[in-house]
Amino acid sequence: MKKTSKRGPREPGMTLIVKTITRLTVGLIFLYGVYIVVHGHLTPGGGFAGGLIIALSFIHLMLAFGKDLALKKFSKAAASIFESLGGILFLTIALLGFTGGYFFLNFIRKGRPFDLFSAGIIPLCNIAISLKVGAGLFAIFIALVFLQILKKEE
Amino acid sequence: MLELYILLSFMIIGAVIALEIKDMISSVIAVGAVGLGVSIAFLILKAPDLAITQLVVEILILIILIRLTLKRDLPFSTSGRWLLNTVVTFIFIAVFLGVAYFAIKDLPEFGSPILRVAGTYIAEGLKKTGAANLVASVILDFRAYDTLGEATVLFTAVIGVITIMRKIGRKKIDEVVNEEDE
Numbered sequence: 001m002k003k004t005s006k007r008g009p010r011e012p013g014m015t016l017i018v019k020t021i022t023r024l025t026v027g028l029i030f031l032y033g034v035y036i037v038v039h040g041h042l043t044p045g046g047g048f049a050g051g052l053i054i055a056l057s058f059i060h061l062m063l064a065f066g067k068d069l070a071l072k073k074f075s076k077a078a079a080s081i082f083e084s085l086g087g088i089l090f091l092t093i094a095l096l097g098f099t100g101g102y103f104f105l106n107f108i109r110k111g112r113p114f115d116l117f118s119a120g121i122i123p124l125c126n127i128a129i130s131l132k133v134g135a136g137l138f139a140i141f142i143a144l145v146f147l148q149i150l151k152k153e154e
Numbered sequence: 155m156l157e158l159y160i161l162l163s164f165m166i167i168g169a170v171i172a173l174e175i176k177d178m179i180s181s182v183i184a185v186g187a188v189g190l191g192v193s194i195a196f197l198i199l200k201a202p203d204l205a206i207t208q209l210v211v212e213i214l215i216l217i218i219l220i221r222l223t224l225k226r227d228l229p230f231s232t233s234g235r236w237l238l239n240t241v242v243t244f245i246f247i248a249v250f251l252g253v254a255y256f257a258i259k260d261l262p263e264f265g266s267p268i269l270r271v272a273g274t275y276i277a278e279g280l281k282k283t284g285a286a287n288l289v290a291s292v293i294l295d296f297r298a299y300d301t302l303g304e305a306t307v308l309f310t311a312v313i314g315v316i317t318i319m320r321k322i323g324r325k326k327i328d329e330v331v332n333e334e335d336e
């Protein structure tokens with residue numbers, strides 16, 4: 001991919017059209033993922049799907065602008081930290097159930113149904129799973145992209 | 155139920171195309187069409203949670219597959235012992251259909267499960283957990299152990315992929331790789 005056009009060296013990423021569209025849509029995709037996570041106990045969706053949508057917004061950024069910019073926004077170290085943090089948070093919520101009796105006890109007050117802040121530990125678990133899934137699958141994507149680059153050098 | 159059968163035949167045709175076509179990119183796109191068909195099938199069967207998850211996972215897998223197959227000459231072999239392969243395939247399909255005929259006859263009717271615990275979840279899920287989405291109340295409250303196991307499986311899978319794919323594991327014998335290149 002050492003191709004150079006007439007206007008000098010090639011920029012990383014795709015064309016201007018794709019970059020402009022990406023700039024407009026990537027924030028909306030990220031917000032949609034957050035919405036799916038936070039409303040996981042009220043509407044279809046939940047931690048897994050919402051975390052994947054958040055990861056896809058960063059992958060969208062990486063495909064349009066090249067890997068350097070996307071890794072500046074969400075580095076490999078951050079992916080590793082967030083994945084471990086999600087796993088530990090999920091386990092901690094599970095272990096805190098022992099304060100009331102048993103593992104995975106829903107120890108927070110349930111609240112009124114159909115409220116955003118209801119259902120006890122379920123929204124917290126959704127957030128933990130979304131951190132874990134989003135960061136983990138983004139890390140897998142980074143690993144595969146680096147593999148691709150290494151193959152080209154050989 | 156008619157639209158489900160139309161969708162199923164569409165998915166079978168897509169799977170056959172994905173197997174038989176010569177071009178790698180076209181094959182990947184046919185796989186993607188099958189995955190989107192699965193997502194719509196979940197919607198028809200009234201499982202929107204699964205439909206969202208299937209759609210999003212399918213998009214991620216398609217991006218990864220297209221990136222891995224793009225600009226790479228993968229050998230695609232269709233030669234070989236044609237007659238033997240076909241005969242063995244037909245025998246396996248016949249055995250599978252025969253077993254599936256007896257197995258599916260014993261399945262319960264659609265919408266009336268054998269496990270009676272599901273009725274309790276539907277009746278008392280909202281009262282006991284306070285979550286309006288019944289699927290969330292099952293996977294994160296009644297069956298939270300399953301979700302913990304699933305999260306562990308995903309964690310192990312991510313660690314495995316990164317361990318295999320990283321640079322420091324694939325270096326030559328005398329090559330020196332810096333830690334930050336990893």
